[in-house]
Amino acid sequence: MDGRAGCDVEGRSLPGRIRRSLLEASGCADLVANTNDEFIQISAKLAADSARIVEYRKKLRGMMVEYGFGDGARFARAIEGAYDDMLKRAFDPKRRRKAP
Numbered sequence: 001m002d003g004r005a006g007c008d009v010e011g012r013s014l015p016g017r018i019r020r021s022l023l024e025a026s027g028c029a030d031l032v033a034n035t036n037d038e039f040i041q042i043s044a045k046l047a048a049d050s051a052r053i054v055e056y057r058k059k060l061r062g063m064m065v066e067y068g069f070g071d072g073a074r075f076a077r078a079i080e081g082a083y084d085d086m087l088k089r090a091f092d093p094k095r096r097r098k099a100p
Contacts, residue, residue: 026060026067 020032031046033039046052068074089095
């Protein structure tokens with residue numbers, strides 16, 4: 001998300017999955033294609049819609065802030081909360097398996 005409007009094909013590689021995750025997390029899930037044919041359709045539709053591209057350019061920076069990209073403190077709170085949840089689940093006696 002470098003300030004340019006674009007779409008992406010869901011990838012099997014880590015960078016492809018990260019791009020998909022970023023697009024979805026920033027409210028742009030409609031720009032993620034599942035196949036190469038969908039990618040061409042989405043790209044052509046986006047390229048033909050100059051008003052939408054202008055709108056994305058105006059809003060992308062704000063969307064990044066709204067969805068928490070670049071907010072280190074917010075990220076730290078979220079990841080700490082996730083770690084706390086994982087620890088609670090890992091040490092919850094109700095969830096422990098008994099040895100066979």
